[in-house]
Amino acid sequence: MPLQGKPAYDDKILGRNVCLTAGGADPETEDLVLLTRKRISRIYYKNNFFDYPVKLNANTIINMGLITTLQAGFSYLKSMLFKRPENSLEDFYINRFGHKLYSMFFEGYTEKLWGRHPRGIASDWGAQRVKGLSVSAILKDILYKLFPGRKKHNVETSLIEEFYYPKYGPGQLWEAAAEKYKSLGGKIEKNCKVINIKTNGNKISSLVIEKYHNGQFKTEEVFADIFISSMPLKDLVLGMNDVPQKISKIAAGLPYRDFVTVGLLLNHLSLKNKTKLKTLSNIIPDCWIYVQDTNVKLGRIQIFNNWSPYMVRDPQNTVWIGLEYFCTEGDKYWNLSPEKWTLLGIRELKKMGMIRSSKNVLDSHCEKIKKAYPAYFDTYSQIDTVIHYANSFSNLYCVGRNGQHRYNNMDHSMMTSFETVHNIINHKQNKDNIWTVNTEKEYHEEK
Numbered sequence: 001m002p003l004q005g006k007p008a009y010d011d012k013i014l015g016r017n018v019c020l021t022a023g024g025a026d027p028e029t030e031d032l033v034l035l036t037r038k039r040i041s042r043i044y045y046k047n048n049f050f051d052y053p054v055k056l057n058a059n060t061i062i063n064m065g066l067i068t069t070l071q072a073g074f075s076y077l078k079s080m081l082f083k084r085p086e087n088s089l090e091d092f093y094i095n096r097f098g099h100k101l102y103s104m105f106f107e108g109y110t111e112k113l114w115g116r117h118p119r120g121i122a123s124d125w126g127a128q129r130v131k132g133l134s135v136s137a138i139l140k141d142i143l144y145k146l147f148p149g150r151k152k153h154n155v156e157t158s159l160i161e162e163f164y165y166p167k168y169g170p171g172q173l174w175e176a177a178a179e180k181y182k183s184l185g186g187k188i189e190k191n192c193k194v195i196n197i198k199t200n201g202n203k204i205s206s207l208v209i210e211k212y213h214n215g216q217f218k219t220e221e222v223f224a225d226i227f228i229s230s231m232p233l234k235d236l237v238l239g240m241n242d243v244p245q246k247i248s249k250i251a252a253g254l255p256y257r258d259f260v261t262v263g264l265l266l267n268h269l270s271l272k273n274k275t276k277l278k279t280l281s282n283i284i285p286d287c288w289i290y291v292q293d294t295n296v297k298l299g300r301i302q303i304f305n306n307w308s309p310y311m312v313r314d315p316q317n318t319v320w321i322g323l324e325y326f327c328t329e330g331d332k333y334w335n336l337s338p339e340k341w342t343l344l345g346i347r348e349l350k351k352m353g354m355i356r357s358s359k360n361v362l363d364s365h366c367e368k369i370k371k372a373y374p375a376y377f378d379t380y381s382q383i384d385t386v387i388h389y390a391n392s393f394s395n396l397y398c399v400g401r402n403g404q405h406r407y408n409n410m411d412h413s414m415m416t417s418f419e420t421v422h423n424i425i426n427h428k429q430n431k432d433n434i435w436t437v438n439t440e441k442e443y444h445e446e447k
Contacts, residue, residue: 253379259372
């Protein structure tokens with residue numbers, strides 16, 4: 001998709017300067033365009049907003065209070081002097097932020113997200129998603145901004161402040177990719193379910209799929225030379241024939257966290273924009289709000305107006321938000337009806353002071369996503385055995401977040417596919433480069 005070459009709707013209304021690409025697309029007249037957006041995310045904790053990630057600035061000190069700030073400082077110094085063996089995610093966070101900040105901004109949210117206390121989760125998750133982010137990394141970033149003449153340093157991904165975003169959301173990127181693929185002669189089958197994966201020696205020989213067509217289910221066998229799988233690693237292995245019992249047992253135990261999003265169209269958002277950032281109707285500027293407060297089940301809020309004004313029909317008079325909830329397929333929350341999910345979302349927004357009443361809600365929509373987050377506990381500690389087994393099939397490539405059971409972001413998930421194509425084109429048999437995307441100590445993303 002082409003980059004933004006002219007100001008977007010909100011850029012023009014607000015007189016906002018953004019980085020434009022010479023010869024790029026005009027988002028006001030063209031749909032295929034990647035907008036240049038500011039990444040603004042904050043933490044909601046005890047009725048206050050903190051920068052995400054936490055920054056050592058006046059706003060943080062005021063919101064925390066002097067005593068809590070001192071406690072956090074001494075706690076961090078202690079963590080620097082007495083490092084814990086990193087046997088769990090709790091150890092990982094405390095080593096980088098100190099126990100006080102961990103208890104405020106990581107402990108409750110992590111348990112809300114995963115349904116497990118951080119001490120019961122492998123440290124791999126933190127090493128992968130947080131990387132080198134720590135109090136020291138935040139301080140380095142602050143110093144760099146104060147003295148811009150210093151040698152450029154790599155910016156931790158969680159500190160990156162600008163990104164590209166499709167005009168109509170991430171799904172538009174995949175729709176455009178699908179159309180491009182079909183224009184090159186590719187074929188995409190929808191409404192199909194893989195019900196059996198047949199193997200022959202060290203190769204995948206075919207798939208048995210169930211197709212839904214004209215109101216009926218039909219079974220069909222599909223043959224191919226190469227198979228690229230982004231389906232959950234658990235389902236991939238359990239769908240194969242003649243899998244050793246030990247491998248099947250590990251795969252069956254790989255855990256996931258499921259996800260429900262409740263979209264609410266509001267006529268008013270009660271929170272005031274106390275920042276210096278200009279927004280349409282002066283709404284708060286956040287893309288995401290991380291709800292660390294454990295008094296509500298809500299985990300995160302998206303404000304789609306700030307992602308792209310084109311995702312909202314009337315961005316000057318309405319606000320379209322997404323409430324993100326984490327649960328487990330089959331539990332009492334997962335089984336709630338869309339109506340009850342909407343009522344829960346409204347109730348929690350009122351409790352947080354984000355809306356005044358249900359009359360602020362003009363419309364709603366609910367979506368459930370299975371296996372949204374591969375989790376790092378239960379049989380995850382033995383996942384290398386499953387990976388070795390999958391790699392033993394020379395014509396099988398596992399890609400993406402679910403395909404590798406790795407909580408990668410979208411960029412790294414796509415990178416696993418790029419590496420796969422590179423290997424196929426160059427007849428490279430070793431797949432280590434595919435599995436080691438995003439396992440290095442530092443991110444390769446830079447601002």
